[in-house]
Amino acid sequence: MDTVFHNLMLGFDVALTPVNIMWVFIGGLLGTVIGMLPGLGPATGVAVLIPVTYGMNPTTALITMCAVYYGAMFGGSRASIMINTPGDASAIVSCFDGYPMAKNGKAGEALAISAWASFVGGMAGMVFLVFLTEPVAAMALKFGPAEKFSLMLFALTATITLSEGSVLKGFIAMGLGLMMATIGLDGQSGASRFVFVEDLQDGIDFLVIMIGFYAVTEVFKNFSDIDQQYNVDAKSIGKVGMSREAWRRSFMPWLRGSPLGFLVGVLPGAGGTIATFLSYAVEKSASKKPEEFGKGAVEGLAGPEASNNACSCGALVPLLTLGIPGSGTAAVMLGALMMLGVRPGPVLFEQHPEVAWGVIASMLVGNIVLLAINLPLAIPLVQLLKIPQRIMLPLVLGMGFMGTYFLNYSSFDFVLVSVSALGGYMLGKLSIPIPPLVLALILGGMTEQSYRNALQISNGSLNIFYEKPISLAFLIMAVISLVYALKRQSTIVKV
């Protein structure tokens, strides 16, 4: 307890510098705006705003990216409430009761419930994060190659299991990601692998692929909808605040939604979408008036919103402690951090506690800042929904291509970003999920390295993977997730 408190104080020393507070504010505001715009989720937000972090020290960069991340989680439901169009997939559930509330003349109250629920969920998630990171990181330090390989295998299978769509397609996506990860010079033998052009000698910079998948592909998806324009009537919003009745009805959903969302967030691949749908189902079954759900029930908005933000904190646990991103956005953040020379993982807490705890403390500060942004500025912020897609999309493309150049100052990266964007669009059309591909691309190198190191230690015997208890536990979890996925596959035929 003392250690946690001491670490948190160290974190506040870092987070409460004027520069970092300024970036928490800017990042949170930009994230809120991007998360709010239909079709552009937190992953897109972080991907296009990566250039903003260039030139910063790694701590400030991570603080800014986290602020964009949870800013986007705050903002995601604005569009759901006002125009029945979610900012991203995790805000779909907010349409169910948020939009009916707005239609019933309670838009201001719905916006306030959403902001307060996001705040409570975020704060609760941060408390869990504070107490969980240290023991998980300490345990991860004891992992050898066999444990690391099994852990990554579990992360990959869990991502496939929890991704939407067919399991077979999930495995194909994972295979594609691993294929891309093997391109370049082999780190152990120096052998050249799949190097068709000289520019691939050092492998594929996965951040370029991320910008392709999460920024440019998203623009491609919106190309069919460029004339979309939303009408937001500011006068109909009313007072942005919660009534006593709304407070009373929100309290229990917050208490239930926050831990639920956090737990879902910790699982690799299970993002805010699953957390919010689960929370909605829990609230509906716990309610004495389930018939009110879908017609503007406060509980149907408060629970999922708290769950969504707690989930974004949960996703940071595997990222910060194990170096394994728990969501698409966390994957983009991991890529950006590695570019800045910071490798999240257990060593981060041991060697750079000021970075790890500075970020955690900044998120506590950020939640308060975001509440302060989202309540008084709710009306001017939703006015941004009036910006038509035909103006927004070129700006996102411009940011994406500009960010690509900054990564390596290489013109070849423009080929990679374009090809990956087209690939992402076509894979989406074939319903091949992107998250397993992205995770495999990021973890591919480490997975192979751990696999080979473990086999070297055991003189080529695979027994090493199940003779070590922690490794065996991860393998069992991987098998369970696979069995679950295959069972689900046999009952639901996905097309």
Place this chain on the structure above:
Amino acid sequence: MTKNMQSGIFAVIIGLAYLAGTFKIAMYDTGDSVGPRSFPFLIAAIVLICGVALIFHDLRAKERKPFSWGFVAHRVVWLRIAATIIFGILFGLVLDTLGYLIAMFLFMIIITEMINVGRHKQNLIISSLFALISFLSFAVVLKLSLPRGLLGGILPF
């Protein structure tokens, strides 16, 4: 052809191509008993098995809905995608020669004209402001290296 069938065929083709590439990896005696081929073989096997399984799964399916890429029905979308890719790559090629300001302005004006059709004045303002503000933010304020190209001798900042 259904979506699953196309996905399965795609996986088999990619898997076979990757497997062929795996055989070309040189083996060195570096004391690494596993070698650089072993892991790629595993990956190729996973993708091939899943691709074949998807094809069989589709052949056995009772309901088979044909899937179209919409190259004709949605040709405007595909043309926009193709144009973005072509001009994106061209942007990268001319960036060093023309300089960031000119290249980004040209890229943005083409993209805005393609998306924000017919609003020339608006597009001109968006493109110029985007190029200028991003240049000032990154090259001047954050002091990141950006090519100045043709305007190198003229720029006051």
